[in-house]
Amino acid sequence: MKKQLHDLVLTALEALQKKGALGIDAFPAVHIEQTRDPTHGDFACNIAMLLGKAAKCAPRALAEKIVAALPVCAAVTKVEIAGPGFINFFLAADAQLSVVQNILQLGKDFGRSHLGQGKKIHIEYVSANPTGPLHVGHGRHPAYGASVANLLEAIGYQVHREYYINDAGRQMDILAVSVWVRYLQSCGIALQFPNNAYKGEYINDIASQIKQKFGTALVRTQQQVVTHVPDDSIENQEAHIDALIDNAKKLLGADYQAMFKIALDSILDDIRDDLLEYGVKYDEWFSEKKLIDSGAVKHAIEVLESKGFIDKKEGATWFKSTEFGDDKDRVLVRANGQTTYFASDIAYHLNKLERGFDHIVDVLGSDHHGYIPRIRAVMSALTGNSDTLTVSLIQFVTLYRGEEKVAMSTRAGEFITLRELRKEIGNDAARFFYVMRKADQHMDFDLELAKSKSNENPVFYIQYAHARICSVLRQLIEKGFEWQCKQGLEHVGSLVEPAEQQLIKKLSQYPEVLENAARHYEPHLLAYYLRELANDLHAYYNGHQFLVEDANLRAARLNLICAVKQVLANGLSLLGVNAPGSM
């Protein structure tokens, strides 16, 4: 409908321009919007006000010219000029009725489109370091990333979902040593647990796995373990753990890698499992270590060098990111010969490009925002434009237990896991809750509220609307009726109640909401829409009986609520939330 009106206005403008009645060469994009106030009609256009100045003509006078030039259209019953120069369109009462039929015919496909033209999008989300289980602080990333991926797919992109496994850094060595020390302790070696090591209970679990597999083969004396290791005071704790890592590698040789792998696999399996239960799937789990081992970092540096963006100074190799607006150049290879994390990230992004993706989406924690100019610089250097990359920042969730803020630390092992949260409030509530708010906005999460009074969560409100409709359909059978879809479509014109008109209008907005949410990577728009649709349904339900005696009206109303049911289910599924038939 919007598109139709848009075209009407455009034809009018072109006609006027041909006659020279506008006195300008070009005009801005025509924008049609839905009105808020019904006295302003169904749709409005502001083009006359935008053009007023350029055309040297009062907006209202210009609006009159445009209206006069509008082609006739059966769906439009009235056009008014209002306020400072709005052109308001009033639609025929039955102009939007076809949406019901449309929904019932298309079913699950209603709302989907081909706007993305099958272009390939790579989206990476979560990619949490595999140093421990996911906790509630992580929960927002998978909920957001998976929803955005679904949305993009729904508007016709070919989406590749990926988890980048940071399995190559120092953090992983700290993990391995944490496990080893716990293992040694359990074997009776007297050792202080390092301040900087991972303290969670899961470390003990992995340590006992190691013990089962290796017996006492990895045991070394306390003397050997702490040789040349500085004390674990606040100033020395980094050096302390690094020295322990060195000793572990020397003392264990090849067994160190075996232990490392067991720890990594154990945690990764847990994360994979956790996300799967959460309804979050990936097409690929991409290992940083494998990337590095394949020589990709060297390759990436060579590519940049061939384009002239590499500098060598002070013993290190630099990427000239300042040429693309970054504050300073960045080191890729340190003076000691080691490559930086940034270097492998460049290699990773180059790899994404080489895999043939048209667009790349990185979902990052908002604490990484300082990192964006660097990554953008890389994309510019590699592709010549930085538009191939979209970075979505996810703000941190502040946890509350009632009034009290909850401190979280992976290292200290003080956290509520995502799994615990899901068990308490359910996957649906968790998925919906995390995605309800705009992602780059801070969010408060009150655990007590979410756990104890989960009924207040809006996801139940929406699911309830769906369940209610299902219940009506069950009642229908019990009363010995049948759903006559065809009959209902023939009498769709009898849906004249305000609540019915409101629902139809809301239903017709769904494809647009979907497109908007997908284009802007903002699933919360869909969440809000679904809440509104549920609200309209509940209001309708309260005010009107569906299973009435009049068979024609009954069929028409059933069609309407079935259409609502379909759209609720479609929308919820994009957000990874179930649409239950009863609750």
Add this chain to the structure above:
RNA sequence: GCGCCCGUAGCUCAGCUGGAUAGAGUGUUGGCCUCCGAAGCCAAAGGUCGUGCGUUCGAAUCGCACCGGGCGCGCCA
């Protein structure tokens, strides 16, 4: 110090990317079940959109300054 994000009802947040009288949820108050699920509906109260300039027909939205909050500024990852 420099950079990025944010400030909207008591609280938690939307606001269709510049439109008409700024909206939801929750909380408060009052109404609605002989009727398909009351986990629901309806109504009322609640606002200098952080402050001040500016841009224009028109600003919560864009620009600048200030105040207040969060985050980031490594040859860490």
